[in-house]
Amino acid sequence: MSPSLPPAPGAAHAADAPVAEAPAAYAVPQDVRLWDIFVTFLFIGAISFGGGVVAYLRASLVLKKGWLDEEHFLSALEIAQALPGLNATNMSIIVGDRLRGIAGAIVAFTGMTLPGGSMVLALGVAYAANAHNPYVNAALVGVGAAAVGMLSAVTLQIGHKQLGQMLNVAIIAATVLMVSFLHISLVWVLLTVGPVAVFLFRPRKDDAGTGEGETS
């Protein structure tokens, strides 16, 4: 592929031979510039707070830019959530890759992490230099307590629709028991609870009508 070629309007689908495996039905925009991808994700990375990044991604990528439709946004989100890594950075990599290949993935990831990463590093350097300042410590006690409130709210927001089903509650309880109270290593929790949970939700022949979207 030669990214330097200007896109030929109307002829985009004629040159399908060298494209590795772009699914045929996928209407990926053909002429998105790397700079545009970078700036878009930089903006999302600079304004998204507190785990609500999915809403910002959707507003920007689907509604504002039109780079993905709702269905493909949800499919990318599904991948991002099922795989290791953070939803925000996984989404940037997946969407960047679909728009412009690996270069798109790299600029999208860089944009997503640059604002928060540089700011947290600056704060971290300042924190290390002021570790014995009583004002800094008092403020951070307040921030830590607030973080607990926020984490519990986000956990409940994501988990509340599962709390009505006994099987889900049992898996949640088993996980919390193993991690927080028995202090079993996450590797073993994932390797034991994971397969059991997937097996308990295994495909069934009479499974036709129970579908609700899991993506929050």
Next chain:
Amino acid sequence: MNENLSVLGVFSLLSILAVGGGAAVLPETKALVVETHHWLNDDQFRDIYGLGQVVPGPNMLMVIVIGYHVTGFLGALMAFVGFFLPAGAISWAASRVWDHFEGSPWRRSLQQGLAPLVVGLMASGTISIARTAIDGRLTIIIAFAVFAGVYCVKKINPALLVLGGGLVGLALLSGTGAGMPPP
């Protein structure tokens, strides 16, 4: 032993274990960083997690600060690369083959099975921060206020609530020696 390499190793491991996102890997991060390697104590871990909350983007960018505490700027880079490269590479590769499994009923089983596991891990992440962060009546009040704000008032910017918690702490706790490292 080279500490930079062990930072890289620890965060690479956490990267591939981070199924379900940042909050899900929080208890394991704390276990490795505080209990196994003694890079930070409980209070420092809580403080650095708090720093991650007040900046935009993913909270887990705070791994940069953990790396900085171990070996300075090179450690910060090692933590960043370690935490984001393995999972990023997996996502990149998997998203290219994922569409081949379109329509497989196991895809939904995977999602349905992992969903409660992730909620459980997030709850454990909350517990692991709460064990150090909740200490005294004022911290309980702050946590409940932020919980109510985030859960009930959808339109509010959570970072403002977290900063508000910091201001309340600053105003009411700064004379008490709260959060100070032991002499």
